[in-house]
Amino acid sequence: MHLAVIDPLPMYRQGVVAVLSAAGHQVEVPPDPMKWAQSRPADLVLITLASIEDWDLLSQLRETAPEQHVIAVMTEASAEVGVRAVRAGAQSVLHREVTADALQRTVEATIDGQTVLPVAVAAMLAGGAVDGVTRQAITKVELTWLRHLAAGMTVAELARLAGYSERAMFRLLQGVYRQLGARSRIEAIIRAQEQGWLRTS
Structure with missing residues (x-):
């Protein structure tokens, strides 16, 4: 090899x-x-x-x-x-x-x-699961991304804010969605909201 x-x-x-x-x-x-x-x-x-x-x-x-x-x-x-x-x-x-x-x-x-x-x-990665969702595998940075998306920010805007290309940001977000067991941005935001992860206070 x-x-x-x-x-x-x-x-x-x-x-x-x-x-x-x-x-x-x-x-x-x-x-x-x-x-x-x-x-x-x-x-x-x-x-x-x-x-x-x-x-x-x-x-x-x-x-x-x-x-x-x-x-x-x-x-x-x-x-x-x-x-x-x-x-x-x-x-x-x-x-x-x-x-x-x-x-x-x-x-x-x-x-x-x-x-x-x-x-x-x-x-x-192996942290405690809640309803099939692994809370510990969602990092603080990724939670921030979800909060921005939930507030209406576009992927392009989030990419500029996070310092990634739009393509790289899209791929990273797809990984977050998969980790949440979601197939789309909306579904991921709903799952995160249901778990109470999008509260900032």
Whole structure:
């Protein structure tokens, strides 16, 4: 299996390539990640989520190469970011500052079809369900998005406010809707309202 490493820092990329190459993997740093993924739809991409463009790329990978193994590398130790990465299409999530051994273990497990998550991310995803809806998996940021939508804000306006492209915002919201068991924005807002999550006081 071939691996692609996508990270903005050359030194970090070189370190990851060295570690994984030493473990026997064929590792590349493709100049065009989407083209690489489309040519190798069942291989593995290790992508650091450091910018809006990285989140867009993660979503695009899931759309165009759904069989691709994807490991999201977080630049901050945030369970909410980890949950968001899983919703956007990551199979596994790890922190950028993990050890070489942890990196290798995560890559091997992901290749074998397993999911590796930080404990806090797994706990948030598996939080207590109420009427089939997982409250802990809806982050504070996502609740804010739902409140804005409930107040009449458009997706385009929300995207500008949140700092995403409209396309990325749409994908992220689709993940929130799925987490709520909703098929549309209206249904998601109704479910959130029924749970009392849209109250600001």
